[in-house]
Amino acid sequence: MSVVIATRGLTKRYGELRAVDRVDLEVGEGDVYGFLGANGSGKTTTVRMLLGLVLPTSGEAEVLGEPMPASRRTVLPRVGALVEGPGAYAHLSGRANLALLDASGADRSPRGTRRRRVAEVLAEVGLDPSDGRPTRAYSLGMRQRLGLAAALMRRPRLLVLDEPTNGLDPQGIQEIRALLLRLNAEGTTIFLSSHLLAEIEQMCTRVGVLDRGRLVLQDSLPRLLRPTGLVSVRTPDTVRCAELLGGMVEDLTDDRLLVRASDPASLNAHLVGHSVRVSEIGPYRRSLEQVVLEAGSLPPGPPPPREERPSGPTELSDLQSLRRVDS
């Protein structure tokens, strides 16, 4: 499986400020990569560097196997992007905007093919292909869909999307998610940056978390959210329960215990059998939000030396060894 995006030590400095600090991204072909980070964490700057809009201060970036921004001319025709919101000429219709954008590239389609493709891609994102109104009359959701349509025009191998469902109603969000998953099934790699953790959790296969310019976490999502082997028990009789279970208890808060056990059902029977009232019991799964917040609260430190970490920055296992597993 080839690597679609790879960066090594990618850095962008604005004077003293390190907006992007030695980031080592890795996105494989066919991934749906979720790029997470707070506002101001350097996400957008990283994306702009990948697209050749901003020159890195140091480090390297490779997209589709070729160095960027040097190979812009050969790489970018195969990349579709939606960066920090869509852009369109307000006095022209959606179709006209797409047609102009297509005609602007060296690999422009012949006019007939272009017209068909424009209609096709507008329908794909849920816009009316026969709509001739200027885009200044569009709602926020429609502008967003048009931006997506523009990214999809050339059937790109890689989609770089920044908040793709911004401004869409729940139905729209579902439609776009279905569209993106279908494209991914057909072979398109998707690099997605979003604030909506729920969305990332639903769609992505790999996740990278940026915090104050550092990539603090990069791992496959199933591995991050794998079962912990713990059972969460809520009981009014916490003290008795803790005494009963002894060393099996990994964590104890006011009304909830985390118990190392393989089967919640048999644990339940055991507790009830010893007159411990159980109000809630079930396997303990970490949410993405917990993982991200934990990763973000790590103090920024020097990255581990390259030789020890061939697979990239901090993996979940490192976090686990540094602190107890709790929320």
Add this chain to the structure above:
Amino acid sequence: MIGVELVKMVRRPRTWLVIGMLVALPTLVAVLLAVTDIAPRPGSGIPFLSAVLSDGTLFPLAALGVVLPLFLPIAVAVLGGDAIAGETQAGTLRYLLVRPVGRTHLLLAKLVTVVAFVVLAVLVVAAVSYVEGRLLLGQSPTPGTVSLSGSTLTEQEIAGRTALALGYVVVSMLGVAAVALFFSTITSSSIGAALGTIGLLVTSTVLLGLDAAEALHPYLPTRYWLAFVDLFRDPILWRDVVRGLIVQLAYLFVFTSAAWASFSTKDIDD
């Protein structure tokens, strides 16, 4: 890309609004002259305007003299200032660059489009004012027109020199276009870029009126703008026309290079 930019310019309602405004002022002048029949004193005010009352076919030149000092440069400054800054404001610049469109290629296409606009505007103003001149101000009873030197010029000579004059007016605007394009690359506000350019032109005009700035006069962009009048002397007085050409080409070269230097490695943060 040049083709795409030209299409964009033509499809933009603003382009035609500006051309309409450029045509409106000479039209107003023609109507006033025709109605009042009051000619300006020869040698003062707008070139050729005193002659048009006897021969309306000279009106295109008078119309050029009307729009050249103020309206046309402002129109060019606005369009040039909008070249890159307008795309930034609309949010379309980053998508063009990611298409990809080469930065140098884009800059050149924008410059060519602004020049194309000037050619279009000049032709429209000339054509409309020719018609207005014929209709409102009549034709001279004797064939041929009197040149500024007193001798008579045939119709073909007038037509030829008018074509040269139109070409010269277009060249005169090259400097403005290049300056506006440069400002457009260093700011994200197209009105800011236009105002910067207009500020430069106003400064140039003011300094031209100042004897203390005489050493600067040959280098100021507005110095030789009205030299197209010299094309209607007998024989043609080439001195100022050639100097004007050189000054404009120099401004074109310097400011286009500056625009390229600024734009080609700039971080597009929008």
